[in-house]
Amino acid sequence: MTVLIDIGNTRTKYCYVEKDCNASLSHFAVINNECFNEELFAKDFVNAGNVIVANVATDSLTAKLAKWCKNHKIGYIEVRSEQKKGKVVSAYEQPQQLGVDRWLALLAAEQLYPDRSVLIIDAGTATTVDLLNASGQHIGGWILAGISTLFTSVLNETTKVHAKQAEEISITFGNNTSTNVNNASWAATVGLIHQAIRQAKQELNQLDEIILTGGNGKALQKLISARTTQIDELVFYGLNSYN
Numbered sequence: 001m002t003v004l005i006d007i008g009n010t011r012t013k014y015c016y017v018e019k020d021c022n023a024s025l026s027h028f029a030v031i032n033n034e035c036f037n038e039e040l041f042a043k044d045f046v047n048a049g050n051v052i053v054a055n056v057a058t059d060s061l062t063a064k065l066a067k068w069c070k071n072h073k074i075g076y077i078e079v080r081s082e083q084k085k086g087k088v089v090s091a092y093e094q095p096q097q098l099g100v101d102r103w104l105a106l107l108a109a110e111q112l113y114p115d116r117s118v119l120i121i122d123a124g125t126a127t128t129v130d131l132l133n134a135s136g137q138h139i140g141g142w143i144l145a146g147i148s149t150l151f152t153s154v155l156n157e158t159t160k161v162h163a164k165q166a167e168e169i170s171i172t173f174g175n176n177t178s179t180n181v182n183n184a185s186w187a188a189t190v191g192l193i194h195q196a197i198r199q200a201k202q203e204l205n206q207l208d209e210i211i212l213t214g215g216n217g218k219a220l221q222k223l224i225s226a227r228t229t230q231i232d233e234l235v236f237y238g239l240n241s242y243n
Helices: 038-044 059-071 100-112 147-156 177-204 217-221 234-240
Strands: 002-007 011-017 029-032 050-055 075-078 118-123 126-132 138-145 209-213
Touching: 002 059, 002 234, 011 234, 038 059, 050 059, 050 100, 050 234, 059 075, 100 118, 100 126, 100 209, 100 234, 118 177, 118 217, 126 177, 138 147, 138 177, 147 177, 177 217, 209 217, 209 234
Parallel strands: 002 050, 050 075, 118 209
Antiparallel strands: 002 011, 011 029, 118 126, 126 138
16 A cells, blocks of 8 residues: 655645555545654555655655655655656656656656647645646646735735735626635636646647646636636646656
8 A cells, every 4th residue: 555645835745545546545634744743654654665745835744754765674765857758748847847747747747648739737835737748748837826825915005005805706897805805816816727727728739627726726716717627636646647
């Protein structure tokens, strides 16, 4: 059994898979990063043969996991962005600078939709956009502040704008400041996605698939006019390609 681990900026997700790239993924667990410790490893990872991890947070989290795996004779792989893996080729001149979560999403997209052009929107702490052509070449992408960060940046950079984050998701015009700031954060992200779709079609002439992932993916899917596919476990498919 292999444990696949995705360490994000504030939370960690993990799941299990038998050591076979075609094996199905288990349901994934979600914990806060402060709970990612030896007590968790001993409880949930001790029966693993291998651990495969991607980390966009502090290196201290993977350092203690690597040490624990070594002490328990469990195979350990920390995935880093590469220039090329299989058919997928990074657009970055310095591929290590591409976020590993974005790299894994590209690998997953090629695995799930071989010989198809794919636009990937990962809407989490940041909203990232990446375009992959049908031959596996990464065309490039964008990075925008995530919806919560868009909201808080307005408050942090202004003196007399006061607002509270709303649970209701909408892009309608608001009649008070809180609604204005909330809805504009969603509208800015929806506008980014619609422009990304137009740009992708301009770059490739044809766009076959649009994938949404990340914590805000499902909500955004309801606001986007194009046909999209929501894949919560996208990074895990990428991680499993290293299995």
